[in-house]
Amino acid sequence: MNKTELIAEMAKKGGITKVDAAKALNAYVDVVKDQLAKGERISLVGFGTFSVVERGERVGRNPKNGKIVKIAARKVAKFRPSTGLI
Numbered sequence: 001m002n003k004t005e006l007i008a009e010m011a012k013k014g015g016i017t018k019v020d021a022a023k024a025l026n027a028y029v030d031v032v033k034d035q036l037a038k039g040e041r042i043s044l045v046g047f048g049t050f051s052v053v054e055r056g057e058r059v060g061r062n063p064k065n066g067k068i069v070k071i072a073a074r075k076v077a078k079f080r081p082s083t084g085l086i
Helices: 003-014 017-038
Strands: 043-044 048-055 057-063 068-071 072-080
Touching: 003 068, 017 048, 043 057
Parallel strands: none
Antiparallel strands: 043 048, 048 072, 057 068
8 A cells, every 4th residue: 555545544444534634644754753753652552663673783795895884873763563453
């Protein structure tokens, strides 16, 4: 399912227009991005938890030439699904 199909399904199930569903979905994505940028966790009971984790520096390999390169430490978004999700 892509974003357009998700918006159509949200509109259908919610009894709202596609425009309103798109606004709601875009607002949700923006809030999640903003909170994760602040380092906050977002927990949705029955769905899952979004969080930010720190990945340490590590060694990788360039697939083009096989040379070993250092990959810098960085923060990444993580999603842990709820046990009742599926």
